[in-house]
Amino acid sequence: MEAPQLARAPVVLTARVRQVGTAVPGRYEAPTKLSALFADRLGSLGEAEPRRASSDGPQARGPASSPGPSSSGGGAGGGAEAAGGRAVVSRWRQKDRLRTTAVSLVLCLNIGVDPPDVTRVSPYAFLECWLDPSALPPQKALEATGKALTAQYERWQPRAKYRLSLDPTFDDVKKLGTSCRRSARQERVLFHYNGHGVPKPTVNGEVWVFNKTYTQYIPLSVYDLQSWVGTPSIYVLDCSAAGLAVNAFKAFSVQRLREAERRPPSGVPPQPPGLRPPPEDVALVERAMRGTVVLAACGAHQTLPQNSAYPADLFTACLTTPIKTALKLFCQTSLLKDEGLDIEDVPVSPERLVQLLALIESGDISGTIAKKVFEELWKQDADPAAIVEARGWKQVSDTGAIEAEVRKVLEANPGQVEAYRGGKTKIFGFFVGQVMKATCGQANPSVVNDLLRSLLDE
Secondary structure, three states: OOOOOOOOOOEEOOOOOOOOEOOOOOOOOOHHHHHHHHHHHHHHHHOOOOOOOOOOOOOOOOOOOOOOOOOEOOEEEOOOOOOOHHHHHHHHOOOOOOOEEEEEEEEOOOOOOOOOOOOOEOOOOOOEOOEOHHHOOHHHHHHHHHHHHHHHHHOOOOOOEEEEEEOOEHHHHHHHHHHHHHHHOOOEEEEEEEOOOOOOOOOOOEEEEEOOOOOEEEEEEHHHHHHHHOOOEEEEEEOOOHHHHHHHHHHHHHHHHHHHHOOOOOOOOOOOOOOOOOOOOHHHHHHHOOOEEEEEOOOOOOOOOOOOOOOOOHHHHHHHOHHHHHHHHHHHHOHHHHHOOOHHHOOOOHHHHHHHHHHHHHOOOOHHHHHHHHHHHHHOOOOHHHHHHHHOOOOEOOHHHHHHHHHHHHHHOHHHHHHHHOOOHHHHHHHHHHHHHHOOOOEOHHHHHHHHHHHHOO
């Protein structure tokens, strides 16, 4: 079966003066929540070619010394709210325990040259894998970034076989994908794509790579990528408009399924080879995407954030270095930002932070109390459990004690109770806040919610 021919002219690169600025047209949804979610799940998850375009064109790369920074089916990610995250993640998991034995890391950064569809304004995000590309010559910066990304993934999957491709050509990616599938055999392949130095994915289901002389961007169809990487697989897409690539994965997967079954869709006239709109049949898409997980940095009409307070690859950072990213975001959003502190200045060790997270997970303390414990850890290096015990901050889950406080709150606010029962359910949060205030934040929020709903609905 021949892959669909995508007749697209290559886009010519031009060496030009870098533009810098502040535009943040898109955003990540709840990056700190993504950090915890992806960190938890990645560990469990770890267990015929189209015609090539001509390579003639003006030179793309600047002088060698020029510095400069640069969801779906079985699973989809990026821009996902934490609410309902557990249900979504449950679909990511494969029933059969698989290991990720081969990892392909593709970095299309083209350091020193901005893509034609990106306008930067100062100050803008520039860190890649927590490194500043402008601190080294472009080629060395590219190599250092690749090594850093490999190290970040190795912390989660140390036994996998890693292959790195820096500013690759079409043939490089093909060789990389096929070799990883051959090495993994029936196990899972992880394919990471960083497209910060190339244009956004196209509506025809293409991402971009380079020609051999770096004078042109060359389109690479998701259809071909799927053929090379195969299944089972995980794709991490860290680029603007990543949702377009997700749509392509869905459409091409359904197309392959129908071709395999040799059954054209009923009532649909034959269409020429190429990308079709994602089907509305969710069950069909899930069946077609079985064995494939796609994690995308943003939606089809979003661009990556350029806030200089965060790394340019914030999505990758949340996925591979969640604790460091969470601390970085904490420093930028808390009162500590006024002190000018950076991630390296945080006096709380990773070990203490893990102990604190364990207390939250076990239900011994709530998120509100965790903030107080963290402030104490900032002042002294002590066991979080000992701090909680000494301060009397352990979370209260006793239903009887909490119910007494809930009744007091409802009796003290008859007007709000009447309004809630009259249909103004949005004030439910008011009652929760009053109970948490009365218990100094120690009441178990889940128990509080259940008791409030039970008593308000009487």
